[in-house]
Amino acid sequence: MxxxxxxxxxxxxxxxxxxxxxxxxxxxxxxxxxxxxxxxxxxxxxxxxxxxxxxxxxxxxxxxxxxxxxxxxxxxxxxxxxxxxxxxxxxxxxxxxxxxxxxxxxxxxxxxxxxxxxxxxxxxxQQRFGPGAARLRRMAAAGELGRPLVATCLTQWYRDGDYFAVPWRGSWDSEGGGPTMGHGIHQFDLLLSVLGPWREVTAVAARQARQVDTEDVSMALVTFDSGAVATVVNSVLSPRQVTALRFDYEHATVELEHLYSYTDADWRVTPAPGHDAVAARWAADPAPGGSGHxxxxxxxxxxxxxxxxxxVTLADARPTVEFIAAVYASAFTGERVQSGAVPAAFVERMDGTGAPWR
Missing domain, CATH: 3.40.50.720 (NAD(P)-binding Rossmann-like Domain)
Incomplete structure (x- = not known):
């Protein structure tokens, strides 16, 4: 048919x-x-x-x-x-x-x-749908990797002043935020899709070098319901650009390094001693294509x-958007922010009561 x-x-x-x-x-x-x-x-x-x-x-x-x-x-x-x-x-x-x-x-x-x-x-x-991502979620759900323990998520990109000369860029009203909102979002969305519900965020955000209203760098420490802990970095100040995710499980480290899109060749699996079967299982299930649209x-x-x-439904996207709001709320108030408890001002606007450099 x-x-x-x-x-x-x-x-x-x-x-x-x-x-x-x-x-x-x-x-x-x-x-x-x-x-x-x-x-x-x-x-x-x-x-x-x-x-x-x-x-x-x-x-x-x-x-x-x-x-x-x-x-x-x-x-x-x-x-x-x-x-x-x-x-x-x-x-x-x-x-x-x-x-x-x-x-x-x-x-x-x-x-x-x-x-x-x-x-x-x-x-x-679209990063959720690239080769390797579904395999990682599937193996994790089946318990083949053991418990998730530690993760890092780095979006370290470079955007110069000319990039931000476009009128709508670097504005809370038109973009909703800086690299936390517009650049790192794909990578930490993939992180969240793998590690599941996040519990608490402690973050910093700064305007270091770009003449914008928003931040140009942020960093967050995240705890998850599973007990895993992660570091998330979002930057547009990094001349050597990289996008990198690393998941340390009991039985293996699973890493992805690329820039804007990835293929199966960009993943690497390092088994823990005594768990060589994890690497063999990963290699036995290759997938074609890339992580584009x-x-x-x-x-x-x-x-x-x-x-x-x-x-990705709105319900699926909500934890990612709430995570962004929590990063800004923690960075701008100096407080830890728990899932489901983002302060009202930061629910209405990502800059909440105002960025400290305003």
Whole structure:
């Protein structure tokens, strides 16, 4: 039986939109019928590059004009929640780039709107779907690695002053935060998806070098319900760029080092003495491809085929967004912050009562 082809539009035709368009094209399951951007010239250029037949300058226009199954929201973060809510009102599923919202309160309001709609909202956290990630979660759940003990999660990237010259970057209102919100989010989302519910966060954040309103570096110590402890670093000040995750279990260390996307070759397993079978088990289950958008989009289509909420659901994304709020709350108040107890000011805005350098 022929598979359904999903009619899609992309809203926001900046840099990340190309990754979405490529994933749609490679999937064979989607057809891009419209490109939407407030800058009509940019939308037309994007449409020409990706063979998209229609161009609009507002989401409401395309929702009225076309029967869509899926809208890819690729704008700057500020309007994500509003645009996703417009999709829900029209009964169209929204696939939202990270971060899905700029505050925890926005996420909760969006989840409430979703409950009143036949459509869904999913967040792009494609690192969860790359090769190795599913294998790690599967082996951990089966107890093959033993108890999780220690983890590190490093997003040490470099973004210069020109990068932040774009008006919406480095602003609490338009981005919701700095590298904690916009850069490290993919990596610590993967960390959380592996280690499960987090319990408590102690953090620092600073504005060291960039002329922005937000932080340009943050560090957090995290405890998990499992008893594991982790360190999370998010930086845009690091000339030697690296993305690295390390999980120390009783029976093995599992490491991933890359930059913006990974393949199976970027993982390394070091067994503890007497547990060589762990490395053999890992090597026996190779996976093709990389951690780009295609893997998650394939899972989105499969879920829609079955009439199910596509991954990553708002409920799945909430612990990650709450973690970000907890990092800022701890950094700005000097207090430890527990899961489920983020201070109200930091639920409403990631900068809460205000960054100390304000």
């Amino acid at each position: 022929a598979q359904r082809i999903y009619r899609s539009a992309i809203v926001g035709t900046g840099g990340i939109a190309g990754a979405h368009a490529r994933a749609v094209r490679e999937s064979g399951r989607g057809r891009l019928v419209a490109a939407v951007d407030v800058d009509a010239e940019r939308a037309r250029a994007f449409a020409g590059e990706w063979d998209v037949p229609l161009v609009f300058t507002s989401l409401d226009e395309v929702l009225l004009a076309e029967e869509l199954d899926l809208v890819h929201i690729c704008t700057p973060p500020g309007p994500h929640a509003h645009l996703a809510s417009r999709c829900l009102a029209a009964g169209v599923t929204a696939l939202v780039e990270k971060p899905p919202v700029v505050s925890l309160a926005e996420l909760d309001r969006l989840a409430e709107a979703e409950r009143g709609s036949a459509a869904f909202v999913a967040t792009i956290f 295609s893997g998650q989009l394939a899972s989105v289509y499969e879920a829609l085929d079955a009439g199910l909420p596509p991954p």
